[in-house]
Amino acid sequence: MIELEALTKRYGEKVAVNNLTFTVRPGIVTGFLGPNGAGKSTTMRMVLGLDRPTMGEVRIDGKRYDQLKDPLTYIGALLDAKAVHGGRSAYHHLLCLAQSNGIPKSRVAEVLDAVGLTAVARKKAKGFSYGMGQRLGIAGALLGDPRILMFDEPVNGLDPEGIHWIRTLMKSLAAQGRTVFVSSHLMSEMAVTADHLVVIGQGRLLADTSMADFIERNSRSYVRIRTPQRERLLDVLCEAGITAVDADGGALEVDGGKPEWIGDLAAQHQVVLHELSPRQASLEEAFMRLTAESVEYHAHTGAVPVPDEALTASARQAWGSGWKKGA
Amino acid sequence: MASVQVVRSEWTKIRSVASTMWTLGIAAVVTIALGMLISALLSRDWEHLPPEERAAFDPTYMSFAGMSLGQLAMIVFGVLVVSNEYSTGMIRTSLAAVPQRGRLLFSKITVATALAFAVGLATSFVAFLLGQSMLGEHRTSLDEPGVLRAVVGGALYMTLIAVFSMGVAAMLRSPMPALGILMPFFFLVSNILSNVSATKKVARYLPDQAGSTIMQVVPRAGDAAPYGPWGGLGIMVLWVLAALVGGYVLLRHRDA
Numbered sequence: 160m161i162e163l164e165a166l167t168k169r170y171g172e173k174v175a176v177n178n179l180t181f182t183v184r185p186g187i188v189t190g191f192l193g194p195n196g197a198g199k200s201t202t203m204r205m206v207l208g209l210d211r212p213t214m215g216e217v218r219i220d221g222k223r224y225d226q227l228k229d230p231l232t233y234i235g236a237l238l239d240a241k242a243v244h245g246g247r248s249a250y251h252h253l254l255c256l257a258q259s260n261g262i263p264k265s266r267v268a269e270v271l272d273a274v275g276l277t278a279v280a281r282k283k284a285k286g287f288s289y290g291m292g293q294r295l296g297i298a299g300a301l302l303g304d305p306r307i308l309m310f311d312e313p314v315n316g317l318d319p320e321g322i323h324w325i326r327t328l329m330k331s332l333a334a335q336g337r338t339v340f341v342s343s344h345l346m347s348e349m350a351v352t353a354d355h356l357v358v359i360g361q362g363r364l365l366a367d368t369s370m371a372d373f374i375e376r377n378s379r380s381y382v383r384i385r386t387p388q389r390e391r392l393l394d395v396l397c398e399a400g401i402t403a404v405d406a407d408g409g410a411l412e413v414d415g416g417k418p419e420w421i422g423d424l425a426a427q428h429q430v431v432l433h434e435l436s437p438r439q440a441s442l443e444e445a446f447m448r449l450t451a452e453s454v455e456y457h458a459h460t461g462a463v464p465v466p467d468e469a470l471t472a473s474a475r476q477a478w479g480s481g482w483k484k485g486a
Numbered sequence: 487m488a489s490v491q492v493v494r495s496e497w498t499k500i501r502s503v504a505s506t507m508w509t510l511g512i513a514a515v516v517t518i519a520l521g522m523l524i525s526a527l528l529s530r531d532w533e534h535l536p537p538e539e540r541a542a543f544d545p546t547y548m549s550f551a552g553m554s555l556g557q558l559a560m561i562v563f564g565v566l567v568v569s570n571e572y573s574t575g576m577i578r579t580s581l582a583a584v585p586q587r588g589r590l591l592f593s594k595i596t597v598a599t600a601l602a603f604a605v606g607l608a609t610s611f612v613a614f615l616l617g618q619s620m621l622g623e624h625r626t627s628l629d630e631p632g633v634l635r636a637v638v639g640g641a642l643y644m645t646l647i648a649v650f651s652m653g654v655a656a657m658l659r660s661p662m663p664a665l666g667i668l669m670p671f672f673f674l675v676s677n678i679l680s681n682v683s684a685t686k687k688v689a690r691y692l693p694d695q696a697g698s699t700i701m702q703v704v705p706r707a708g709d710a711a712p713y714g715p716w717g718g719l720g721i722m723v724l725w726v727l728a729a730l731v732g733g734y735v736l737l738r739h740r741d742a
């Protein structure tokens with residue numbers, strides 16, 4: 160369990176983390192979501208005692224980080240895959256970490272095997288690809304068989320296979336009853352891995368909710384319709400007391416409507432339909448709405464609120480760029 | 487403050503990075519080879535030396551003539567051991583594993599100091615023995631008074647130079663400024679200051695000037711220092727302690 164209480168971090172004038180209070184509980188994956196510069200990494204550094212809070216505190220199983228004896232056996236973290244000496248082999252990197260926490264040597268081979276780096280264990284880390292570096296970082300986090308795991312943007316720069324591997328790993332760790340705390344700036348990623356969601360923007364807590372609740376509250380469902388008899392359909396819908404709004408590509412959208420009603424209605428009035436599809440607004444959109452005011456670095460002004468199409472395109476682009484980085 | 491398991495971990499760290507180990511090898515080779523060369527040249531030119539220089543000739547110190555250059559490699563070793571952690575980002579991983587910052591720093595320094603001393607001791611004896619073999623009839627031996635002290639002192643001097651560099655690197659974190667200050671200082675500035683009459687007296691208290699008296703058997707003529715060989719080494723130790731305290735205080739208080 161990780162408990163944050165009124166955690167605040169200032170760098171000079173800049174408030175990176177502002178009065179954060181929340182608890183990360185065992186047995187589930189807790190997603191830590193926020194746009195770039197929201198303060199996720201800063202918060203995680205404070206959890207590990209690397210940065211000193213300006214105010215407030217973090218407790219791990221009730222203790223301050225530096226009060227933990229052999230901390231790697233309590234909490235394993237991947238903050239930055241590059242936090243490795245490139246001139247050292249993967250094996251020796253893990254060995255020195257193990258020795259510093261009284262972890263048996265045999266464990267090094269085990270975690271190397273678990274992350275699939277056994278074949279390159281004796282190779283210098285500087286020759287590793289981004290994905291291999293990420294795996295080495297995860298091996299380091301798993302080394303002490305800790306009850307708590309913390310990952311800062313673990314899927315960044317991984318290929319689809321790597322992403323799948325990490326998702327499965329996090330879920331299985333949580334299923335074993337461990338506390339899993341993982342950050343991301345992609346809602347779509349969290350939607351498939353996290354059970355609980357903590358959202359921050361500009362260092363402030365914006366939401367602390369279960370994933371299911373978040374989805375229920377934020378997913379707008381609507382029906383998308385295309386028809387060559389637009390005016391006629393609008394009249395029919397109007398008569399039935401249903402409001403439709405124009406959408407892109409000449410389509411119509413009906414908020415909260417059931418496709419069955421609309422299909423029946425159209426059939427009764429002999430209106431031809433080319434499309435009738437139930438839709439869900441993306442969670443990414445809900446996330447962007449939530450953090451709209453707190454986004455620090457807009458790509459270009461006026462980007463929020465973003466229409467659905469552009470949104471998915473930008474999300475796709477984000478995945479794509481990560482993919483390229485890993486290659 | 488050091489602890490057994492962290493010392494073991496630091497030993498693994500230091501021996502598993504080849505580039506760091508190389509600097510120790512270079513320190514040994516340069517110190518020995520240059521000492522031999524200078525001793526050989528001096529021995530050949532003995533006839534041309536003025537009488538006062540012959541009278542003040544210190545064969546032991548002569549075999550350590552390579553130290554002026556060899557110590558630069560010791561500086562690189564000391565700086566790299568500490569600042570490698572920062573330049574690679576490893577420091578965050580290290581501090582997450584050992585959040586007691588003093589324990590991390592002093593375990594690292596314990597290991598690096600022991601290693602530097604082992605290499606320094608071997609270097610010092612080899613430099614002495616080979617240097618003497620070049621001096622022919624002007625040689626001295628370990629049985630002569632003060633010689634053994636000077637030879638062991640050579641090892642202590644090399645070690646302390648390395649430890650001082652570790653302290654400075656802990657204060658400055660990145661390797662470039664640490665090397666940029668230490669290398670020119672010990673290779674040039676300190677020597678210039680001790681040869682300019684205006685600064686001569688003060689320069690005696692600089693770490694290398696004070697510390698190197700431990701390697702002298704014959705005191706420098708007409709220019710006796712206000713402290714003995716051990717006093718000089720003591721002054722150097724004070725500098726080293728100051729650098730370590732500085733490094734520790736800064737490490738303790740700043741964000742990693």
Ligand SMILES: Nc1ncnc2c1ncn2[C@@H]1O[C@H](COP(=O)(O)OP(=O)(O)OP(=O)(O)O)[C@@H](O)[C@H]1O
Binds near residue numbers: 174175199201
């Ligand atoms: N050491 C530092 N000194 C000064 N400012 C800092 C420092 N570290 C972080 N910041 C600032 O604090 C804010 C939060 O940064 P942080 O890296 O925690 O964000 P993040 O949520 O991890 O973002 P990202 O998604 O881009 O990784 C940023 O505005 C950043 O510029």
Ligand SMILES: [Mg+2]
Binds near residue numbers: 200
């Ligand atoms: Mg970050």
